[in-house]
Amino acid sequence: MSKDSNVMGKILFDEKAIRDRAAEIGKQITEDFAGEDVVALCTLKGSLPWTADVIKNIDLDLVLDFIKASSYGSSTVSSGVVKISIEPKENLYNKNVIIIEDIIDTGNTLNYLVKKLEERHPKCIKICTMLNKEERRVADIHGDYVGFEVDDLFVVGYGLDYDEKYRNLPYISYLEAEDIEKL
Ligand code: IMP
Ligand code: MG
Numbered sequence: 001m002s003k004d005s006n007v008m009g010k011i012l013f014d015e016k017a018i019r020d021r022a023a024e025i026g027k028q029i030t031e032d033f034a035g036e037d038v039v040a041l042c043t044l045k046g047s048l049p050w051t052a053d054v055i056k057n058i059d060l061d062l063v064l065d066f067i068k069a070s071s072y073g074s075s076t077v078s079s080g081v082v083k084i085s086i087e088p089k090e091n092l093y094n095k096n097v098i099i100i101e102d103i104i105d106t107g108n109t110l111n112y113l114v115k116k117l118e119e120r121h122p123k124c125i126k127i128c129t130m131l132n133k134e135e136r137r138v139a140d141i142h143g144d145y146v147g148f149e150v151d152d153l154f155v156v157g158y159g160l161d162y163d164e165k166y167r168n169l170p171y172i173s174y175l176e177a178e179d180i181e182k183l
Contacts, residue, residue: 013148013172018130018158019053025128025145026057029098037061038096039122041088043113044068045167046102046159050130050147054100065090067099069113082112092120102159103131103150107139114141131155131172154180 013021029038037060042051044066055062068086097117104110104127114125128145135152154176156162157169162180166173 010173011171012150012153012155012174013158015158015170018050018147018172021147022050022053023057025147026054026059028145029054029126029128030057030059033060033096036096037063038098039063039065039088039090039092041097041099041117042066043099043101044086046161047100047130048167049159050102051100054128063090067113067117069109082109084113084116088117092117092122094121094123097122097125098145099125099127101127101129101143103133103155104129104141104143105133105136107137107141111139111141130158131160 038058040051040055040058040062042048042064045068051064055064065088066086067084067088069082070085099110099113099117101110110127114127117125126144127142129143130147131150132143132146132148133150133152153174154162155172155174156166157172159167160172161167162175
């Protein structure tokens with residue numbers, strides 16, 4: 001199936017809107033951490049395009065690192081059972097850590113991740129998420145920098161996948177139940 005065959009025409013946010021919002025957030029982070037350095041922690045794989053957009057707009061001493069948390073369960077709902085499969089290489093002690101996330105849904109994954117990172121005693125941990133699905137929140141976690149609010153839809157594109165597909169779409173779309181049945 002071509003990457004666009006069933007998600008064409010259902011664009012929630014196009015590339016320009018996403019990049020413009022990333023620029024605003026990057027500038028805000030630059031102001032908030034003026035005079036300090038930051039570690040941008042990209043959560044693999046979904047946050048890669050958003051991370052690239054945001055960090056280009058942060059005018060501070062910045063180190064980029066990666067973390068990968070995998071949550072078990074079906075493709076469309078996270079189970080809250082999380083495993084860290086790629087650990088950050090940087091020393092996070094006394095650092096301003098900005099986790100760059102694709103989407104906060106139930107918040108279970110991020111909640112676990114923040115707890116694990118706190119064990120490294122960073123100076124602070126902030127969360128920068130491209131999308132926020134507030135309606136679905138279970139864990140007590142919130143984004144400090146939020147790109148866009150989204151309704152309870154299964155979104156794909158701009159890094160976000162369904163079963164590893166659609167990450168390469170240059171916009172954010174969504175799948176409906178009937179799309180998923182056809183896959
Ligand atoms: P949470 O633990 O429920 O907050 O889910 C976190 C992860 O689930 C995200 O980082 C995404 O990888 C994935 N996820 C949640 N909602 C969606 C969605 O609508 N589309 C694609 N992936 C999603
Ligand atoms: Mg995913």
